[in-house]
Amino acid sequence: MKDDFMDINDKSNPGMETVLLNLGPQHPSTHGVFRLRTLLDGEEVIDVEPIFGYLHRGSSKLAEERSYTQVITLTDRLDYLAGMSNNLAYINALEKLCGVEPPIRASYLRVIMVELMRIASHLMGIGFLINDLGAWVTPLMHMFREREKILDLFEMVCGARVTFSYMRLGGVSHDIPDQFKGELNTFLNDLTTKIQEYENLIIGNEIIISRMKGVAKLSGERAINSSVTGPNLRASGVDWDLRKSDPYEIYAQLEFDVPKGENGDNWDRMIVRIEEMKQSIYILRQCIESIPTGETRVETDFFVRPPVGEAYGMVEAPKGELGFYLVSDGTIAPYRCGIRSPSFINLTVLRELCVGWKLADIIVNFGTLDINVGEVDR
Amino acid sequence: MQIEVLGLFLSEQTVSHVMMAIKIFVLINILLIITTMLTYAERRIVARMQNRIGPNRVGPFGVLQGFADLVKLVTKEDLIPSNADKIIFSLAPIMIMAPALMMFAVMPFSPNLVLADLDIGIFYVIAIASLGSLGVFAAGWASNSKYSLYGAVRGVAQLISYEIPLVLSVTAVVLLAGSLNLQDIVGAQKLPFIFVQPLAFVITLFAVAAELNRTPFDLNEADSEIVAGFHTEYSGTKFALIYGTEFLAAFGWSLVIALLFLGGWNPSFGGLFFLMIKTGSILFLFFWFRGTWPRVRIDQILAIAWKLMFPIATVNILITGAQILFVQQVFGIFPGEALSIQALSVISVMNIGLFVLLLFILPFNKGLSEFENQMRVHQKGIE
Numbered sequence: 001m002k003d004d005f006m007d008i009n010d011k012s013n014p015g016m017e018t019v020l021l022n023l024g025p026q027h028p029s030t031h032g033v034f035r036l037r038t039l040l041d042g043e044e045v046i047d048v049e050p051i052f053g054y055l056h057r058g059s060s061k062l063a064e065e066r067s068y069t070q071v072i073t074l075t076d077r078l079d080y081l082a083g084m085s086n087n088l089a090y091i092n093a094l095e096k097l098c099g100v101e102p103p104i105r106a107s108y109l110r111v112i113m114v115e116l117m118r119i120a121s122h123l124m125g126i127g128f129l130i131n132d133l134g135a136w137v138t139p140l141m142h143m144f145r146e147r148e149k150i151l152d153l154f155e156m157v158c159g160a161r162v163t164f165s166y167m168r169l170g171g172v173s174h175d176i177p178d179q180f181k182g183e184l185n186t187f188l189n190d191l192t193t194k195i196q197e198y199e200n201l202i203i204g205n206e207i208i209i210s211r212m213k214g215v216a217k218l219s220g221e222r223a224i225n226s227s228v229t230g231p232n233l234r235a236s237g238v239d240w241d242l243r244k245s246d247p248y249e250i251y252a253q254l255e256f257d258v259p260k261g262e263n264g265d266n267w268d269r270m271i272v273r274i275e276e277m278k279q280s281i282y283i284l285r286q287c288i289e290s291i292p293t294g295e296t297r298v299e300t301d302f303f304v305r306p307p308v309g310e311a312y313g314m315v316e317a318p319k320g321e322l323g324f325y326l327v328s329d330g331t332i333a334p335y336r337c338g339i340r341s342p343s344f345i346n347l348t349v350l351r352e353l354c355v356g357w358k359l360a361d362i363i364v365n366f367g368t369l370d371i372n373v374g375e376v377d378r
Numbered sequence: 379m380q381i382e383v384l385g386l387f388l389s390e391q392t393v394s395h396v397m398m399a400i401k402i403f404v405l406i407n408i409l410l411i412i413t414t415m416l417t418y419a420e421r422r423i424v425a426r427m428q429n430r431i432g433p434n435r436v437g438p439f440g441v442l443q444g445f446a447d448l449v450k451l452v453t454k455e456d457l458i459p460s461n462a463d464k465i466i467f468s469l470a471p472i473m474i475m476a477p478a479l480m481m482f483a484v485m486p487f488s489p490n491l492v493l494a495d496l497d498i499g500i501f502y503v504i505a506i507a508s509l510g511s512l513g514v515f516a517a518g519w520a521s522n523s524k525y526s527l528y529g530a531v532r533g534v535a536q537l538i539s540y541e542i543p544l545v546l547s548v549t550a551v552v553l554l555a556g557s558l559n560l561q562d563i564v565g566a567q568k569l570p571f572i573f574v575q576p577l578a579f580v581i582t583l584f585a586v587a588a589e590l591n592r593t594p595f596d597l598n599e600a601d602s603e604i605v606a607g608f609h610t611e612y613s614g615t616k617f618a619l620i621y622g623t624e625f626l627a628a629f630g631w632s633l634v635i636a637l638l639f640l641g642g643w644n645p646s647f648g649g650l651f652f653l654m655i656k657t658g659s660i661l662f663l664f665f666w667f668r669g670t671w672p673r674v675r676i677d678q679i680l681a682i683a684w685k686l687m688f689p690i691a692t693v694n695i696l697i698t699g700a701q702i703l704f705v706q707q708v709f710g711i712f713p714g715e716a717l718s719i720q721a722l723s724v725i726s727v728m729n730i731g732l733f734v735l736l737l738f739i740l741p742f743n744k745g746l747s748e749f750e751n752q753m754r755v756h757q758k759g760i761e
Contacts, residue, residue: 029603043677132602134593134600134673207674359528
């Protein structure tokens with residue numbers, strides 16, 4: 001590995017002139033404000049260095065100045081494509097800290113919301129990925145259509161479409177309205193056929209196959225060593241899903257598979273996401289059928305004062321393993337709020353995936369990692 | 379009458395020059411209006427494919443959107459990057475636009491409606507059209523931007539590669555027609571050549587898509603990779619010229635395909651009105667590609683040209699030559715004489731058979747370039 005990235009013109013290799021190209025921060029395919037400093041030999045990638053921090057808002061530090069309830073609103077803005085999952089991860093940690101158990105109906109509602117969020121996030125991931133492949137915005141717009149329906153469902157439940165703050169300590173903020181179940185059922189039926197349609201279009205496309213199969217392979221061992229999580233890890237053939245291996249909420253009672261890839265290439269990373277959406281539909285169907293009636297929230301103080309101590313709560317967010325580490329000093333605000341964001345840690349392998357491939361592959365490899373800059377920079 | 383009035387003052391030669399100038403003026407203006415309308419057409423068509431509405435505010439159904447955009451672009455400040463080569467930077471849009479306009483000099487819209495009935499018509503079209511790549515390279519180089527340079531280099535590599543299968547597949551048509559003159563080629567199509575030469579048609583279509591930088595071969599302006607490629611730094615009027623040329627050239631090449639393969643103005647298949655419908659269909663096909671297909675990678679694009687299209691087009695010429703000899707023997711046609719409809723039908727049946735056979739042989743759905751992906755991995759830089 002080269003020690004100094006900026007050592008561009010390697011005099012030991014005359015005749016080879018390299019180009020330093022900054023992809024971003026103003027670039028159409030960086031999924032936000034993200035910068036990739038790339039060293040290229042013609043079209044071939046010699047080195048890639050991700051540079052980030054353009055979207056840094058200091059969420060961890062801000063959390064120290066806010067009460068435990070107010071921090072929920074900060075978590076919405078981490079991975080803004082999966083607000084519900086972020087809420088849940090934080091609440092998980094907080095409930096461990098306070099020793100509060102949510103009612104069973106609230107647990108079901110949480111799982112419903114989180115799985116819907118996973119579908120929405122994966123739809124965006126695949127849409128942007130194929131957009132990066134060069135299919136102008138058509139796939140993206142179709143994926144948006146489906147995501148919009150999910151956002152409508154969320155709006156029906158909590159009034160917000162992106163920043164939900166739906167999960168609360170000891171439950172959820174609102175119960176679902178009466179027509180929600182029916183709407184959700186209609187949506188799931190619709191989505192099943194739509195996913196089938198997307199699958200036909202994507203899997204049968206010669207260009208997508210040739211651009212993605214066998215490109216940027218990531219071995220399972222390497223993925224574990226870099227602590228890659230989520231669909232990226234499972235695409236490399238590693239069977240690791242927090243919903244199975246460390247079940248939270250009601251996942252232990254639900255039946256579902258954990259889709260895995262074989263080669264860990266771009267193709268597998270995409271297919272795993274499609275399969276996960278199908279599993280989410282399956283989970284949602286079970287939830288609708290077996291959701292009990294009852295309370296959706298246990299009473300807690302408005303200003304929660306957890307006992308002195310610390311807790312780590314983690315969930316399987318759409319992008320990977322999202323963890324919140326909370327330290328309490330007995331006051332109404334956390335003493336420390338650490339965030340383990342999957343997007344940030346999944347970026348570890350970006351350089352390895354890109355080096356040796358072509359300029360066009362950088363964008364695709366970056367797309368299949370499916371990061372969210374809001375979560376990377378926090 | 380005007381001609382007679384002019385003739386009172388000017389010599390006969392000058393009158394014909396003046397008349398030619400008027401014709402060129404009218405043609406260019408019609409073409410530019412068509413170009414502007416095409417930008418609107420593409421936006422509407424692609425919008426439909428993307429669950430959107432598209433421009434619908436300016437004029438009825440938004441048809442004047444293109445003109446509104448044009449006015450906006452022309453009135454914008456003319457920006458030249460400080461480190462750019464100012465002369466070449468300003469010249470490049472003209473170098474890109476001019477060949478696209480010059481192509482139309484030999485296009486026959488009807489038996490009489492043609493500016494210059496050149497004997498080497500199709501040769502002229504291909505030669506002039508490839509001049510545009512010079513402008514692309516000039517634009518990319520003069521911008522002094524890395525994105526632009528990448529776009530320019532990609533563009534040149536691609537254009538050089540695709541010129542060859544294009545010329546080879548057009549050669550098959552020229553063999554059948556026995557002439558390079560576009561009027562003669564149209565006249566020779568007693569049966570549209572798309573049926574006689576399906577393979578050449580497909581190769582021409584994709585080679586033209588590459589020549590025009592349309593999806594899936596829009597590498598030199600790959601928006602998700604190199605922002606806008608060779609015209610990243612352009613704005614205002616210069617951008618309008620480059621952007622307009624994309625559509626003008628697309629119209630020109632669609633017209634060429636309609637003339638070569640779809641029967642052109644040939645009265646047995648329509649005439650001028652139907653020629654425009656045929657051209658529109660080909661254009662729609664290009665817009666459709668744009669709306670649905672992803673992009674191929676630079677090494678794949680070259681592999682498709684050199685390893686797939688080039689050999690197939692070459693073999694196609696050999697087969698066509700043999701077929702022509704064969705039908706000349708069977709039907710007793712003298713060399714140089716136009717092929718009769720029976721002769722063309724016989725060739726047609728043979729070629730459609732071969733075409734279907736080829737579709738079965740080609741490794742579709744396994745990833746044409748699976749072998750490419752294995753070939754390329756040499757992990758330089760990681761130890």
